[in-house]
Amino acid sequence: xVDVFIMGKRYTVPETLxxxxxxxxxxxxxxxxxxxxxxxxxxxATVYRMAGGYELLVGxxxxxxxxDGMYLAQIPFFxxxxxxxxxxxxxxxxxxxxxxxxxxxxxxGCSSCNxxxxxxxxxxxYIAYIQRGDFEKAADLSFDCLMCGLCVSRCPANIVHxxxxxxxxxxxxxxxxxxDRFLAERAQAIENGELDAEIDKLVKADKDKLQELYNNxxxxx
Amino acid sequence: MVYTPQLTxxxxxxxxxxxxxxxxxxxxxxxxxxxxxLEKFHPDYNLEGFREIKVGVNKGARMPIEMADVFEAYSRxxxxxxxxxxxxxYDVDVLVIGGGGAGASAALEAHSTGAVVLxxxxxxxxxxxxxxxxxxxxxxxxxxxxxxxxxxxxxGGGRLENVPELARALVMDAPxxxxxxxxxxxxxxKKDDGTMITGHGGGTSRKRMHTARDYTGAEIMRTLRDEVxxxxxxxVEFSPAVEIILDEQGRAAGAVLxxxxxxxxxxxxAKTVIIATGGSGRLHYRGFPTSNHHGxxxxxxxxxxxxxxxxxxxxSIQYHPTGGAYPPQLLGLLVTEKTRGLGATPxxxxxxxxxxxxxxxxxxxxxxxxxxxxxGLGVPLPTGIEAVWLDSxxxxxxxGEGTIERQLPAMLRQFQRFDVxxxxxxxxxxxxxxxxxxxxxxxxxxxxxxxxxxAAGEAAGGxxxxxxxxxxxxxxIIVFGRRAGRNAAAKSRxxxxxxxxxxxxxxxxxxELDNTGAGDGRISPMVLPHYTHR
Ligand SMILES: Cc1cc2nc3c(=O)[nH]c(=O)nc-3n(C[C@H](O)[C@H](O)[C@H](O)COP(=O)(O)OP(=O)(O)OC[C@H]3O[C@@H](n4cnc5c(N)ncnc54)[C@H](O)[C@@H]3O)c2cc1C
Ligand code: FES
Numbered sequence: 001x002v003d004v005f006i007m008g009k010r011y012t013v014p015e016t017l018x019x020x021x022x023x024x025x026x027x028x029x030x031x032x033x034x035x036x037x038x039x040x041x042x043x044x045a046t047v048y049r050m051a052g053g054y055e056l057l058v059g060x061x062x063x064x065x066x067x068d069g070m071y072l073a074q075i076p077f078f079x080x081x082x083x084x085x086x087x088x089x090x091x092x093x094x095x096x097x098x099x100x101x102x103x104x105x106x107x108x109g110c111s112s113c114n115x116x117x118x119x120x121x122x123x124x125x126y127i128a129y130i131q132r133g134d135f136e137k138a139a140d141l142s143f144d145c146l147m148c149g150l151c152v153s154r155c156p157a158n159i160v161h162x163x164x165x166x167x168x169x170x171x172x173x174x175x176x177x178x179x180d181r182f183l184a185e186r187a188q189a190i191e192n193g194e195l196d197a198e199i200d201k202l203v204k205a206d207k208d209k210l211q212e213l214y215n216n217x218x219x220x221x
Numbered sequence: 222m223v224y225t226p227q228l229t230x231x232x233x234x235x236x237x238x239x240x241x242x243x244x245x246x247x248x249x250x251x252x253x254x255x256x257x258x259l260e261k262f263h264p265d266y267n268l269e270g271f272r273e274i275k276v277g278v279n280k281g282a283r284m285p286i287e288m289a290d291v292f293e294a295y296s297r298x299x300x301x302x303x304x305x306x307x308x309x310x311y312d313v314d315v316l317v318i319g320g321g322g323a324g325a326s327a328a329l330e331a332h333s334t335g336a337v338v339l340x341x342x343x344x345x346x347x348x349x350x351x352x353x354x355x356x357x358x359x360x361x362x363x364x365x366x367x368x369x370x371x372x373x374x375x376x377g378g379g380r381l382e383n384v385p386e387l388a389r390a391l392v393m394d395a396p397x398x399x400x401x402x403x404x405x406x407x408x409x410x411k412k413d414d415g416t417m418i419t420g421h422g423g424g425t426s427r428k429r430m431h432t433a434r435d436y437t438g439a440e441i442m443r444t445l446r447d448e449v450x451x452x453x454x455x456x457v458e459f460s461p462a463v464e465i466i467l468d469e470q471g472r473a474a475g476a477v478l479x480x481x482x483x484x485x486x487x488x489x490x491a492k493t494v495i496i497a498t499g500g501s502g503r504l505h506y507r508g509f510p511t512s513n514h515h516g517x518x519x520x521x522x523x524x525x526x527x528x529x530x531x532x533x534x535x536x537s538i539q540y541h542p543t544g545g546a547y548p549p550q551l552l553g554l555l556v557t558e559k560t561r562g563l564g565a566t567p568x569x570x571x572x573x574x575x576x577x578x579x580x581x582x583x584x585x586x587x588x589x590x591x592x593x594x595x596x597g598l599g600v601p602l603p604t605g606i607e608a609v610w611l612d613s614x615x616x617x618x619x620x621g622e623g624t625i626e627r628q629l630p631a632m633l634r635q636f637q638r639f640d641v642x643x644x645x646x647x648x649x650x651x652x653x654x655x656x657x658x659x660x661x662x663x664x665x666x667x668x669x670x671x672x673x674x675x676a677a678g679e680a681a682g683g684x685x686x687x688x689x690x691x692x693x694x695x696x697x698i699i700v701f702g703r704r705a706g707r708n709a710a711a712k713s714r715x716x717x718x719x720x721x722x723x724x725x726x727x728x729x730x731x732x733e734l735d736n737t738g739a740g741d742g743r744i745s746p747m748v749l750p751h752y753t754h755r
Contacts, residue, residue, distance in 0.1 A: 016549050016550065017550075018550050021550075021752070024752040024753055025752075025753070026753075027753050028753070029749060029751070029753065030515065030749070030752075031344065031459060031481050031482075031749065032344075032345075032459070034344075034348075034515050035344055035345060035347075035348030035349075035352070035514055035515060035516075036348065036352055036353050036514045036515070037514065037515055038353055038512070038514075038554050038555070038635070039631070039634070039635055039638075040352050040353045040436070040438075040439055040631070041345075041347065041348050041349075041352045041353070041439075041514070043344070043345055043348050063635070063638050064638075065550060065639070082447075082450055084450065084451050084453065085451060086451065087405065087406055087448075087451075119634070120634075139408060143408065143434060143436070143440075144434075144436065144630055144631070144634075146439070147443065166443055166444075166447055167447075169406070169408050170405070170406030170407075170408075170444060170447065171406065172406075172408065173403070173406040173407055173408040173409070174404070174405070174406035177408070177411055177415065178411070178413070178414055178415025179403060179415050180362070180399075180403065180411065180415045180416055180417050181414075181415060181416075182362060182363065182364060182416070183362045183396060183399060183400055183403065183417065184400065186361075186362045186396045187362075187396045187397050187400045190368070190393055190396055190397060191397070195367060195368055195369070195393070198367060198368075198369040199367075199368050199369045199372055199389055199392070199393065200389075201369075202369055202372050202373065202376075202385075203372075203385045203386065203388075203389050207381050210373070210376055210377070210381055211377070211381060213373055214373050214374075214376065214377030214381075215252060215377075217370070217373055217374075217377075217426050218426065219426045220365065220421075220426060220427045220428055
C-alpha cells in the first residue's frame with residue numbers, strides 16, 4: 001500500500017493501481033477526468049507533486065502508476081479556444097492559418113509544452129512547422145496528440161496547440177495529401193446503382209447458398 | 222522489464238521457438254472445428270450466464286444476467302414529477318443522445334439538411350468507444366474488391382444471422398463513408414499517389430482495412446467532433462439522457478436529461494430522437510474485464526426498451542481475443558487486432574502456436590479459453606489469472622525493424638508506460654469483453670420499432686448478426702449514424718410541435734415489474750459504473 005494525497009487529503013491505496021484507479025479506490029465516482037480509461041481520449045490530465053519535492057509533474061491518470069507521496073489533482077476542464085472554420089473556404093496557407101490561430105506565431109520557444117506532453121510529442125517543433133506553413137510535417141508530428149490540454153495549461157503565449165494541430169492535420173489531409181482516385185470512382189459507381197445487381201443477388205440468396213459461397217471464397221494473400 | 226523471474230523464464234520458450242515459426246502458417250480451422258470450439262468455450266454458449274427477461278416487448282428473450290439486471294429495473298425518475306407542459310429547457314427538431322462517432326455523424330447529417338440539432342452526451346463529447354478504436358475501418362474500395370465480396374465476409378463472420386438488408390446498407394455505403402471522411406480531412410494512411418493503404422483483419426477476404434496509424438477511431442472521432450463544433454451544433458456534455466419522452470400517440474418526442482454536475486433534470490423536447498449511446502462493456506458480463514470506455518453502460522438500450530423499442534441479439538457479446546492481461550494496469554486494455562494482422566501469433570506456455578492468428582474473434586477467443594481451461598497450457602500470472610503470449614517481436618522479423626514503432630505507436634507506448642517493450646518482449650493477453658453485437662432493432666433507415674425513434678452505432682443491432690468483424694463497427698456507426706441523421710431530420714419536417722408529452726410508458730413498465738417481481742428494487746440506467754473499493 002502507498003499513501004497518496006488527492007486534492008490534499010490522504011488515502012492509502014494499493015501500489016499496483018493507476019492514479020485513476022486510486023481515486024476510485026478512495027471513493028470518488030468519476031465523471032470529469034475519466035473517459036476511455038486507456039490513454040486515448042485525454043480526459044484525465046493530472047497535475048501532481050511528490051512529497052518533499054517542488055516540481056509540478058503531469059501525467060494521464062489512467063496511464064500512470066501511483067507512487068507513495070503523490071499530491072494530485074485533475075484538470076476537469078480547460079477553456080481553450082477553438083477557431084470555427086469552413087474547411088472548404090480555407091487553404092493550407094500561412095495567411096489563412098494566421099487568421100484562425102494568430103497566437104501560434106507568438107510562440108516564445110520556451111518548450112514548456114514539450115515538457116508536459118504525456119505523449120512525448122515535440123509540440124514546439126510542430127508549432128514551428130505550422131508557423132512555416134509546413135502542414136505536412138506538422139500533421140505527421142502532431143498525429144498522436146490526445147488533446148488532453150496540458151500543453152495549453154503551461155503556454156505563456158496562450159497557444160491552443162491541440163486545436164491548431166488538428167486544423168493543420170485536416171488541412172493537410174484535405175488539400176495536400178492526394179485523394180484516392182479509385183475510391184472516388186467506386187463511390188460514383190455505387191451512387192449510379194452500378195453495383196446493385198451483384199449484391200442484390202446475394203441479399204436474396206438462402207443461407208445454404210451463402211454458407212457455401214462463404215466457405216469457398218477466395219482469400220487475398 | 223516488469224516481467225517476474227518466472228515469467229522471464231517462461232518467455233525463453235517463446236524465444237526458442239520463434240525462428241522455427243517464421244513464415245509457417247498455422248492451419249485454419251474447419252467449419253466443424255470452429256463450431257465445436259465455440260460451443261464448448263464461447264461464453265455466449267454457456268447458459269449459466271444468462272436469464273430470460275420477464276418484462277417489456279421482448280419478454281422471454283435471453284440476456285446476459287448483468288444486462289437483464291439493468292433491463293429489469295425501475296426508472297431513476299420514478300418518484301419525481303415533471304411538468305411536461307411547461308416550456309422545455311431544449312426544444313429542437315432532432316435530439317441525438319450520445320456524443321460518439323454515431324452521434325456525431327448523425328448530428329452532422331441532420332444539421333446539413335437544415336434541422337435544429339441537440340447532442341446530449343454523458344461525459345465529454347468524444348469520450349466514447351469510437352475514440353479507442355485502433356485497428357481500422359473496412360470498405361470495399363479496391364479494384365479486386367466489391368461491396369458484394371464485403372457482404373459475404375460480413376454475413377459469414379456474423380454466422381449468417383445478420384439482417385441481410387442492414388448488411389447490404391453497411392457495405393454499399395462503405396466507400397461513400399470513406400470518401401466523406403477523406404473530404405472532411407481525416408488523415409488516413411496513404412501512399413504518395415493518394416491510394417489508401419489497406420490490410421487484412423480477422424475474417425476479411427480482401428485487404429480492405431483502412432487505418433490512421435493505430436489511432437483510427439481517435440482520428441475519425443476528433444475530425445467529426447471538430448466538424449460538429451465548426452457547424453455550431455449545440456452539444457451539452459455531462460448530461461446523460463435517463464428516459465425517453467413520448468407524445469400522445471406514443472411516438473418519441475424528447476428525453477429527460479440529467480445534469481451530472483448540478484444534479485438537476487432537464488427536459489429536451491424533439492420531433493425525432495436518435496439513440497447513439499454505444500455499448501455496454503462496463504456491465505462486466507461474467508466478470509470479464511473490458512476494453513470499453515467509462516460510459517459504456519447500456520443506457521440507451523434500457524431507455525429505448527422502456528419506451529417500447531425491440532432488441533435483437535441482446536445475448537450476443539463479443540469477447541476480443543487479445544485483451545491485456547499483464548502488467549495489472551493493462552488488464553482488459555485492448556491489444557489491437559492489427560497486432561495479429563501484422564503477424565503476431567498467440568502461443569501457449571510452451572511457446573507453441575495453438576490457433577491460426579486470424580480466425581474470427583469469437584473463434585480466436587474460444588481457442589484461447591480452451592488452451593487455458595481445458596488443455597491447461599495457459600501462462601500463470603502473479604495476479605492469479607492465466608494468459609497466453611502474443612508474440613509481437615515476430616512483427617519486426619516479418620516486416621523489418623521499426624514496424625511496430627511506425628504501425629503500432631499507441632500499443633508500443635501503452636506497454637512502454639508500464640515497462641514492457643513489445644518490440645523485444647511478447648505480450649501477455651486474455652480475452653476481454655469488447656463489443657455488443659446486438660442492440661435495438663433497426664431497419665435500413667436506422668429507424669427503431671418505436672415511431673420517431675432512431676438508433677445507430679453500437680446501440681443498434683442486427684447488422685453484424687452474432688459476431689462483428691473488426692473494422693465493421695467504425696463503419697457501421699458512420700453508415701447508420703448518417704442514415705439516422707438524414708431520416709430523423711426528414712421526419713422532423715413532417716411534425717409541427719410534439720403534443721401531449723408524457724412518461725406514461727414508465728408507469729406500465731413499473732407495473733409489469735411489480736407484477737412479476739422482476740425489478741427487485743434495482744434502478745437503471747446505470748449511467749456511471751461503480752468502482753469504489755473494489
Ligand atoms: C478499445 C476498442 C477498440 C476498437 N477497435 C475497433 C476497430 O479497430 N475497428 C472497428 O470497426 N471498431 C472498433 N471498436 C468498436 C467501435 O469503436 C465501437 O463499437 C464504436 O465506435 C461505437 O460507436 P458509437 O458511436 O456507437 O458509441 P460510442 O463511440 O461509445 O459513443 C457513445 C456515446 O454515448 C454516450 N452515452 C452513453 N450513455 C449515454 C446516455 N445515457 N446519455 C447520453 N449519452 C450517453 C457515451 O458516453 C459515448 O460518448 C473498438 C472498440 C473499443 C472499445
Ligand atoms: S481516461 Fe482517456 S486518456 Fe485517460
